[in-house]
Amino acid sequence: MQHQNHMMTTVCLSGVLLAASVMPAQAAIIVGGSSLLTETYLSQLENQLGEGPIALTNIFTKSPGATSVDFHNAVDNKGRTFVVMQAAEDNGNIAVIGGYNPESWNSVAHTNPTQQSSFLFNLSNSQFFLQFGAYITLNQSSYGPSFGSGYDIFVDSSLNTGYSYLATYTNTSSGNSIIDGSHYNGVNVTYGAMEVFTISQVPVPGAAWLFGSAILGLLGLKRRG
Secondary structure (H helix, E strand, O other), X not given: OHHHHHHHHHHXXXXXXXXXXXXXXOOOEEEOOOOOOOHXXXXXXXXXXXXXXXXXXXXXXXXXXXXXXXXXXXXXXXXXXXEEXXXXXXXXXXXXXXXXXOOOEOOEEEEEEOOOOOEEEEOOOOEEEXXXXXXXXXXXXXXXXXXXXXXXXXXXXXXXXXEOOOOOOOOOOOOEOOOOOOEOOOOOEEEXXXXXXXXXXXXXXXXXXXXXXXXXXXXXXXXXX
């Protein structure tokens, strides 16, 4: 009888492991689409956030004529977000940049306090800039998505122009651009496409729960044997 139980456990375990081997790997997903986030960029954000598989929901895409008021109407009080933008320096260098805001955006003209969990990114160069200074974001209805005290990323009310002056999100030389590392030389950045995403974790699929339950059941069967 003990031999039969052992054989049954072995066969069942083999079947469970085979089923697990064909379960699809979980990865980040986008709800609402994106013209900026490639699969590689999405993977970079997911890995930097470090919470496992995530789902990003597009809550704002810049349209022609959109302003900072439209931005805030769409994103204020929606929880943590990724802001992703195409940005070009006046020297011709272009990159997909943005930031992770762990708090809700708002329009009350103040900066969010330090959490030390915020970060900026240049996805084109696979670079991430951790927060070292005092402020996460600048919240004001007349500004677009702006980060840090430099401002590290500044977007004006038109959502089309601004600059980058790294100060909060660096522990080395301040005043450089997140786009190409050049030193600040005025309002010289042009913004193209702009998207904002809320962030949630992807639920563990039912098959994974089934796999876990099956393993526990087989362990119990083995003990009884």
